[in-house]
């Protein structure tokens with residue numbers, strides 16, 4: 328019975344983590360744009376101790392571009408990362424952001440990219456809103 332209880336606690340924890348992050352994968356058609364907002368953006372902001380990774384994909388001959396329209400995470404403690412594929416591995420081209428300066432447009436260089444939000448145990452802010460666009464043109 329002990330094993331069963333631990334398993335249930337584990338599954339419950341996963342359930343809540345998943346719920347806090349919301350929908351995790353997004354697929355865009357060529358030429359399509361979508362506005363993505365971090366959890367709680369339009370209400371009380373994001374939460375402590377979050378680790379959420381959202382993956383965006385578009386057709387093979389397109390490139391994803393991230394255009395931030397609002398950005399505020401606790402400077403030096405909470406971070407937003409954008410990288411190719413599944414995010415934070417050594418092969419990813421990874422940009423990291425913290426603080427309240429709205430980042431420049433960023434094109435990771437392919438048709439798959441992930442945004443990660445990692446927050447520590449205290450102090451939260453509004454988070455970010457970003458427009459993700461699948462375009463047939465690659466920037467220089």
Ligand SMILES: [Ca+2]
Pocket residue numbers: 375401404405446447448449450451
């Ligand atoms: Ca924080």
